[in-house]
Amino acid sequence: MWRLKTIHHKASASASDLEEFKRKRREFEKALRQARKDRQLVSKRLLQNDVEEEEKEEEESMETCFTFLSSEQVKEMIRGVQMGGEEKAARLASLRKALRNPENQLAFIKSENSMHMLIGQLSAHNAQCQLEATRCLHQLSHSSHPSVSQACVPAGPYLLTYLSSQSTQLTEVCLYTLGNLCPDNAAVREKLLAQGIVSALANCIHNQRYNLAVVEAFGFTLSQLLQAKDATEKIIPAVMASGIVPHLISALTPDPEFGFGPAIECSWCLHYLVSSSLDNSMLIAHGALSHCSAVLIALGGAVAKGNPQDGLELLIWPLLRCLGNLLASGGDVIPEDTRLLAALCVFAQIYLHLHPALSRESLWTLNNLTAGSSGFCSGLLLLNMVPILIQFLSFSGGINSMALRVLGNIAHHGPEYCVGLTQAGLLSALCATLKMADPEVVTLSLEVLYMLVSSNPQGVEEFTRLNGIPLLEAIQYNNEGEQRVRAAYILDHHFPSFSEVESL
Amino acid sequence: MLQPEIIEFLASTTPQILAKNIPVTENRESKRHDIQQKAEAGEEKAVSPFEFRPQRLRFAVEDEYFEDGDINRHMYLQNIVTSFVDDKQPPTISEFRCHIAGCKQLFDTLEGYEHHYNALHRNVCSNCKRSFPSNRLLEIHILEWHDSLFQIMAEKQCMYECLVEGCGLKFKTSKERKDHLIRTHSYPADFRFDKSKKIGRTTEKKTQQKKDAHMEVSATVLQQESSESMDFSLTPEPVETEPMQAANLKPRYSYKVPSSICFGQGSVRGFRGRRKK
Numbered sequence: 001m002w003r004l005k006t007i008h009h010k011a012s013a014s015a016s017d018l019e020e021f022k023r024k025r026r027e028f029e030k031a032l033r034q035a036r037k038d039r040q041l042v043s044k045r046l047l048q049n050d051v052e053e054e055e056k057e058e059e060e061s062m063e064t065c066f067t068f069l070s071s072e073q074v075k076e077m078i079r080g081v082q083m084g085g086e087e088k089a090a091r092l093a094s095l096r097k098a099l100r101n102p103e104n105q106l107a108f109i110k111s112e113n114s115m116h117m118l119i120g121q122l123s124a125h126n127a128q129c130q131l132e133a134t135r136c137l138h139q140l141s142h143s144s145h146p147s148v149s150q151a152c153v154p155a156g157p158y159l160l161t162y163l164s165s166q167s168t169q170l171t172e173v174c175l176y177t178l179g180n181l182c183p184d185n186a187a188v189r190e191k192l193l194a195q196g197i198v199s200a201l202a203n204c205i206h207n208q209r210y211n212l213a214v215v216e217a218f219g220f221t222l223s224q225l226l227q228a229k230d231a232t233e234k235i236i237p238a239v240m241a242s243g244i245v246p247h248l249i250s251a252l253t254p255d256p257e258f259g260f261g262p263a264i265e266c267s268w269c270l271h272y273l274v275s276s277s278l279d280n281s282m283l284i285a286h287g288a289l290s291h292c293s294a295v296l297i298a299l300g301g302a303v304a305k306g307n308p309q310d311g312l313e314l315l316i317w318p319l320l321r322c323l324g325n326l327l328a329s330g331g332d333v334i335p336e337d338t339r340l341l342a343a344l345c346v347f348a349q350i351y352l353h354l355h356p357a358l359s360r361e362s363l364w365t366l367n368n369l370t371a372g373s374s375g376f377c378s379g380l381l382l383l384n385m386v387p388i389l390i391q392f393l394s395f396s397g398g399i400n401s402m403a404l405r406v407l408g409n410i411a412h413h414g415p416e417y418c419v420g421l422t423q424a425g426l427l428s429a430l431c432a433t434l435k436m437a438d439p440e441v442v443t444l445s446l447e448v449l450y451m452l453v454s455s456n457p458q459g460v461e462e463f464t465r466l467n468g469i470p471l472l473e474a475i476q477y478n479n480e481g482e483q484r485v486r487a488a489y490i491l492d493h494h495f496p497s498f499s500e501v502e503s504l
Numbered sequence: 505m506l507q508p509e510i511i512e513f514l515a516s517t518t519p520q521i522l523a524k525n526i527p528v529t530e531n532r533e534s535k536r537h538d539i540q541q542k543a544e545a546g547e548e549k550a551v552s553p554f555e556f557r558p559q560r561l562r563f564a565v566e567d568e569y570f571e572d573g574d575i576n577r578h579m580y581l582q583n584i585v586t587s588f589v590d591d592k593q594p595p596t597i598s599e600f601r602c603h604i605a606g607c608k609q610l611f612d613t614l615e616g617y618e619h620h621y622n623a624l625h626r627n628v629c630s631n632c633k634r635s636f637p638s639n640r641l642l643e644i645h646i647l648e649w650h651d652s653l654f655q656i657m658a659e660k661q662c663m664y665e666c667l668v669e670g671c672g673l674k675f676k677t678s679k680e681r682k683d684h685l686i687r688t689h690s691y692p693a694d695f696r697f698d699k700s701k702k703i704g705r706t707t708e709k710k711t712q713q714k715k716d717a718h719m720e721v722s723a724t725v726l727q728q729e730s731s732e733s734m735d736f737s738l739t740p741e742p743v744e745t746e747p748m749q750a751a752n753l754k755p756r757y758s759y760k761v762p763s764s765i766c767f768g769q770g771s772v773r774g775f776r777g778r779r780k781k
């Protein structure tokens with residue numbers, strides 16, 4: 001099982017090993033961030049065989065995996081397969097193990113006829129040899145060395161053909177292999193697109209939609225295609241026209257037995273589709289909005305019950321983005337179930353310390369849900385969630401500014417809503433945010449403050465009592481014109497009595 | 505942190521509360537408008553600087569906003585452990601900043617901010633933005649620096665009051681007072697709240713218009729003598745550069761403003777054209 005699997009760090013590992021491990025992970029993370037900035041964030045997946053074999057191989061791996069073979073030995077292995085006879089499949093299996101070593105991979109592709117031999121086995125009639133040869137290709141496709149995965153490209157038409165194979169095992173390996181090949185370069189993608197990868201994928205998901213291992217592999221491969229730099233022009237329109245969308249949407253609901261893998265892959269695909277397009281009415285018509293909402297509510301319930309399963313954020317994250325951007329680009333269609341409010345608040349709270357960015361994105365989605373919806377704004381007041389929102393005001397990094405937007409959405413609905421916010425203690429929280437360093441937070445605080453004091457006298461009284469006026473006076477001497485003007489305006493228009501103090 | 509009602513609410517399958525069934529109050533925008541107009545009655549209409557509108561925000565797939573989540577996704581794809589129980593990446597707590605122009609000090613805590621603000625900025629001269637550690641020193645400053653009557657009277661009688669509360673002695677010049685402070689009260693010779701005004705009255709008026717945003721901030725900042733001028737280019741309406749007449753200006757709130765002095769902070773948009781000249 002590699003679904004939601006994390007790297008094995010043995011429980012017996014000493015503290016210093018763990019430190020070393022963490023340090024490496026941080027370096028790795030840094031490299032990934034840089035790759036994303038360069039728009040070259042690419043990941044490949046290596047499909048392991050079933051658990052037992054994996055464990056057995058792990059023991060062996062000490063010997064096999066790191067064994068370096070001379071090019072002569074590699075050629076010997078290739079000849080061995082060609083002459084193979086009865087043992088052909090077994091010889092292909094040991095070739096695959098040898099190919100775990102990057103040096104051996106290079107030696108393999110440099111050997112004459114090596115790829116020709118593999119493709120020959122791929123199209124042979126022996127099913128076991130077919131599978132083993134595909135696994136060899138899969139191992140090669142996982143290489144980060146461009147020339148190695150490039151060498152696999154001639155196998156493309158076969159891999160695409162086997163997407164409609166009756167053997168789901170073979171289909172799965174083919175999908176992951178194609179998924180690994182896609183992101184390498186534009187030329188490879190061009191070729192695969194010309195060879196019909198989109199319709200092959202559409203066929204595959206249609207036929208295999210009940211086989212969740214295949215659905216997961218399909219989701220991975222499609223997500224690799226959709227992440228391409230040039231996806232918007234060609235790939236996305238082709239995918240939208242292919243009939244894939246309904247399958248993608250129904251795969252969003254995780255299967256309790258199988259695990260979250262397929263749902264995770266398919267929700268990322270949906271995120272890439274939704275967030276690349278300005279008009280998502282077609283996706284909404286297929287039920288994307290209601291499905292995302294329903295799954296998020298279910299996940300909110302699971303997370304709220306405590307002890308959230310590790311890795312659940314991998315599914316919550318893309319679904320939140322789908323919902324957030326669907327709300328921003330789907331016209332006036334909004335979900336109805338107010339339990340969404342609770343789910344979004346729960347995510348924002350639970351992940352605040354483990355994944356602050358996820359917390360921030362939950363508040364973003366909440367903003368999109370409440371912007372212009374009096375029903376959802378009333379819901380936040382009615383369900384007593386304003387105190388929760390106020391708690392987010394002390395956290396920076398986009399968290400407090402987004403929480404202020406949500407509070408502003410509520411206040412914007414008029415005096416009754418402002419009274420509710422005042423009663424929930426918002427004014428004293430604003431007294432703190434007005435002192436913050438982030439100019440966006442100060443400006444938003446002034447905006448919300450203005451709504452509270454301009455629409456209800458109780459707000460004026462309360463703010464005076466909280467000694468808020470000197471704060472506004474201080475902001476009047478601020479360098480930020482935006483803030484200065486707002487502070488002066490509130491003082492002039494809503495605290496006129498103070499202008500009389502000490503006059504003359 | 506989680507409320508039990510929320511957990512219960514999420515777990516409930518029926519009956520769902522639909523957003524459309526929640527009682528809502530109509531947005532009475534007009535009501536707020538009324539209040540606003542009442543406040544503006546009798547004045548020329550000021551343009552409200554407030555512009556908050558509920559907005560649904562859209563982020564594109566490559567937006568920086570999505571970076572952390574994308575990294576988390578790819579760490580998973582590459583089989584990297586994304587989190588340890590003991591290895592949280594806590595959210596950053598907001599910093600606080602002193603908003604007084606020319607100060608801009610940063611604070612980790614609200615307490616730090618409060619202490620700084622109360623110690624340094626509670627007594628600010630509205631005219632020249634100098635701040636004083638006590639109300640008494642501020643009053644003495646306003647009298648001596650900005651009150652034209654004081655200058656006339658000082659030529660005839662002792663007007664420079666000793667800075668020490670309860671002493672009560674008055675002197676003919678600030679120089680005499682300084683000597684007194686050093687001799688009688690063991691004040692340091694460079695006591696920073698006893699700077700004497702160096703410029704003459706005529707030049708003063710001009711420079712005040714331009715430099716009124718200069719301020720002496722805190723003891724530490726002041727030692728470097730690096731008072732910063734406020735960036736007026738943010739509101740560069742040429743109309744407002746013409747000096748406002750003293751009598752027309754509204755006094756500034758709880759800050760003390762000498763009645764005979766022109767308040768130079770005329771560049772605020774909300775004030776534009778409101779007063780008849």
Ligand SMILES: [Zn+2]
Nearest residue numbers: 602604607608
């Ligand atoms: Zn300060």
Ligand SMILES: [Zn+2]
Nearest residue numbers: 629631632649
């Ligand atoms: Zn002064």
Ligand SMILES: [Zn+2]
Nearest residue numbers: 666668671673
């Ligand atoms: Zn004295």
